[in-house]
Amino acid sequence: xxxxxxKTAPSKAGRPERKADRQSKPExxxxxxIGPGERINRYLATCGLCSRREADRWIAEGRxxxxxxxxxxxxxxIGRGDIVAxxxxxxxxxxxxxxxxxxxxxxxxxxxxxxxxxPLIYEHLDIAANVQSVGRLDMDSEGLLILxxxxxxxxxxxxxxxxxxxQYRVRITGQLSLESLESLRRGGxxxxxxxxxxxxxxxxxxxxxxxxxxxxxxxxxxxxxIRRTVQACGHEVRRLLRTRFGPLKLDPEMPPGAWRNLxxxxxxxxKKAAAFGQKG
Numbered sequence: 001x002x003x004x005x006x007k008t009a010p011s012k013a014g015r016p017e018r019k020a021d022r023q024s025k026p027e028x029x030x031x032x033x034i035g036p037g038e039r040i041n042r043y044l045a046t047c048g049l050c051s052r053r054e055a056d057r058w059i060a061e062g063r064x065x066x067x068x069x070x071x072x073x074x075x076x077x078i079g080r081g082d083i084v085a086x087x088x089x090x091x092x093x094x095x096x097x098x099x100x101x102x103x104x105x106x107x108x109x110x111x112x113x114x115x116x117x118x119p120l121i122y123e124h125l126d127i128a129a130n131v132q133s134v135g136r137l138d139m140d141s142e143g144l145l146i147l148x149x150x151x152x153x154x155x156x157x158x159x160x161x162x163x164x165x166x167q168y169r170v171r172i173t174g175q176l177s178l179e180s181l182e183s184l185r186r187g188g189x190x191x192x193x194x195x196x197x198x199x200x201x202x203x204x205x206x207x208x209x210x211x212x213x214x215x216x217x218x219x220x221x222x223x224x225x226i227r228r229t230v231q232a233c234g235h236e237v238r239r240l241l242r243t244r245f246g247p248l249k250l251d252p253e254m255p256p257g258a259w260r261n262l263x264x265x266x267x268x269x270x271k272k273a274a275a276f277g278q279k280g
Contacts, residue, residue, distance in 0.1 A: 038079065048130050049129055056074045064084065065084070068085075094128065099148050099266075100261060102147060103143065103255065103259065104121060106142045110137055131149045137242060141241070144245050169213060170214055174235050246273040
């Protein structure tokens with residue numbers, strides 16, 4: 001288990017190697033090899049230096065060169081054997097993908113930048129610029145979050161049709177009535193913006209004066225889905241903790257803010273769930 005560390009600048013060869021990477025490598029797939037017709041902004045993202053959008057800005061600023069010539073158009077494509085440089089330094093893609101399990105604390109945004117200057121998860125993670133969260137937890141939510149630079153896998157896991165189960169523990173104001181429980185299990189509640197709630201797998205865990213806890217499993221992960229649904233039933237969410245994403249579960253001994261690489265077994269299970277969801 002690793003404690004959060006401050007970000008380090010990428011090396012000229014792409015993603016910097018961390019001590020944890022040297023100690024125990026998770027099962028990894030090689031990054032997509034660069035073939036004919038690969039856009040240069042995607043190549044730079046694969047190197048772990050920046051996002052594709054930021055790469056386009058670097059091109060506009062004249063910082064990118066291809067085979068010794070400054071790149072002037074963002075749509076330039078490269079192939080095997082081409083040499084790409086940023087600020088005069090040659091860059092190459094990372095050899096392996098990154099897969100991370102993170103216990104996100106409350107009060108952090110799952111975003112690379114925020115116009116309001118609010119704190120971000122990436123300020124507390126020593127990862128390359130192209131490693132992104134698989135889906136998001138809103139600022140006031142916490143718990144299990146997967147991050148990777150494998151964009152194809154992330155897309156499969158978050159596609160609505162995949163129906164990857166996501167489990168949460170939720171603390172709300174008041175106590176759910178039997179009628180509300182039936183409605184939540186049945187689905188079809190108006191949650192605003194022309195959307196109806198999906199059927200929930202929900203179990204009430206405990207209740208006390210003024211609040212109660214329940215466990216719920218959802219399969220699509222729409223924007224603020226749980227908060228909006230609970231509010232439509234006349235309650236407010238006071239705490240929202242994701243405890244499971246697909247086959248992965250949050251280790252109760254993993255404190256908020258801690259993160260680690262996925263094990264080889266966890267990665268196999270995650271890829272299997274993504275493949276099954278795609279077929280479904």
